Amino acid sequence: MLPFDVIEYKERVKKVKASMEEQGLEVLLITDPANMNYVSGYDALSYYVPQGVIISTNLEEPVCIVRLQDLYCATETTWMSQENVIPYPDKYLWEPKNLHVMDFISDFLKGKGLHNKKIGLEMDAYYFTAHWYHRLEKCLPDATFIDATSLVNWVRGQKSVRELEYMQIAARIVEKTMYNAIEKIMPGVRERDVAAGVYHDLVEGTGVYGGEYPSLSPIMPAGERTAGAHFSWTTEGKYQNNQLVYMELSGCYKRYHAPLTRTIYIGQPPERVLETTKIVVEGLNTALAAVKPGVTCEEVERAWQTTINKYGLEKESRMGYTVGLSYPPVWSEDTAYFKPGEKTVLKPNMTFHMMPGMWLDGYGVAITETIRVTETGCETITRFPRELFIK
């Protein structure tokens, strides 16, 4: 049932503990669903309630704390022994003024004598609200809280062989999906029918492998809406002649993602769209050529930016980010970015979504790849013609 060998999970925990030690942490409360999954295997659609995994130098195994009705989900998906899966009853929920799940977690820490330790919290991770923090502060007055946002995310950076296999499967899924969607786009076709096909294909998967729901809904605007970066399909619109469309999709397998974006023109594309596409592809290729171990993220961004600057274009937003394991609301791993000032040094088996999207006046063009840093350079995990598709 487990997507990874127990030995791989144990290796991850060891790395997390090493990183905790470096940062002087005795306890780490992990609440980011992707980080919980990474160290424990926990995988369920329950991240809309508070839950967490506790790692401590004083505890042999991680402890997974979930809602009682999710106990079976935790037992089934985690690798630890049953006593390290601890359910809390519903009375800790929906009672902001009374009991809270953080009270339950605090009681657990007290019971283990960990209430007065240096405790790392993911202060800026999705779902870790200001209120949760205040409850912990109140319940654990003797603790020292230290911001450990992204501690686990950074450990996740270099992917294992198995993780890369899952991203390859996600890539095959998104390629098939993209191919079918481009095939279907025609003047008069309803946007929702293409979107329905996209979701269908992402879940159907390919060959022996089925897909999972991606952490972000497909982004697929048409026409003027391509000028915004985060529009989806319209519920009643139809594709029209002389319209630009772009689709940012991701396959997902065992929660591992491989995003891919392509731009389509319905009809004879205007010169400026062809020109922008040419520049974006040249910029992307230059950036890909710059990727190799030892290079910093800002150098990769500079390769991209210098290329598009030659043509009078500029991109103020980041042109890439780490990608892999994730839950909603997004598939970014929130560690390194291809952006100015980013000093992170590339290492083998780091994985990125290179996102050279340009949102210009009245239209947008985006052609992206999911990539892996190799021992000597980089390879794309997604494989799809790097061009403007003309329908």
Added chain:
Amino acid sequence: MLPFDVIEYKERVKKVKASMEEQGLEVLLITDPANMNYVSGYDALSYYVPQGVIISTNLEEPVCIVRLQDLYCATETTWMSQENVIPYPDKYLWEPKNLHVMDFISDFLKGKGLHNKKIGLEMDAYYFTAHWYHRLEKCLPDATFIDATSLVNWVRGQKSVRELEYMQIAARIVEKTMYNAIEKIMPGVRERDVAAGVYHDLVEGTGVYGGEYPSLSPIMPAGERTAGAHFSWTTEGKYQNNQLVYMELSGCYKRYHAPLTRTIYIGQPPERVLETTKIVVEGLNTALAAVKPGVTCEEVERAWQTTINKYGLEKESRMGYTVGLSYPPVWSEDTAYFKPGEKTVLKPNMTFHMMPGMWLDGYGVAITETIRVTETGCETITRFPRELFIK
């Protein structure tokens, strides 16, 4: 383009301002994506970055602050004048130690002379992290922060005619989807193929109305996995004879949801499953009969609990919650719940997802409805046979 008349948005803002006044707030920073949508119309897949809507008794209109690359999305989807849509550049992102979007928002408040006011924050809303709060505290030392979690959520409680129309459309979508999925489930059919059909149908919609992505992925475990409350399909599994399946799905239209759950048995159901189903349906019907204006939520829960207790069953988790407008990670509106101790009094046009799911030893049964409180009682918005489906 707007899903509601400007007058309806203005009415909402007026109600929010009245509620702010009651709570002594001069400024409200709204960061919950559903609340942002409710007051401003803002709708994009951008809620993975910090963004917000500011409402103040000193400001005529709400002010929507979004990432620069989402400016077009905001201009297109909000009703306010262009000067009240304010973009921040990417330099405020991905720099936890340096600039942060909350710094930008603080500067905006300073510019308007609102830095020393009583400022309401959604301290326990999804996405409002502890880190965001600390940045605001640091940037606005003269402000008084007050927890205003759910202030807007409560204003959203009683739905307008148009909102109810959207929930009806979402209900038609989920009914069609559920019907097709039940049709497809057979021994030997791959779970992912049914799931692919589910997503396809949710997006394809029905008749003139297309669907949107739901705030939570379909929950659809089979076999022993029905004993967990938040499992999805498996990527490689097939349905088998003598297996229980349940599906919790929601249609979505203009971000309004209508969830529906049904349970299916493949083969000849064992007595205990038939018995549990009978009890769940009787409990649900009793609870539905108890719903009317003036009744409290705990009374409805008691009607349900008393009924199932007669048969020796007990449900420790809530059996319903408000539902309607939402974004990931869930479709609950997070206000009133059908649970013990909940004193909220029902009013006409409140909408709930009645969730009498039982997760028992080795299996689970759930049969639910989305409902509206009427002037005299209640009606279901979802309409689907309330029974165990035998395949």
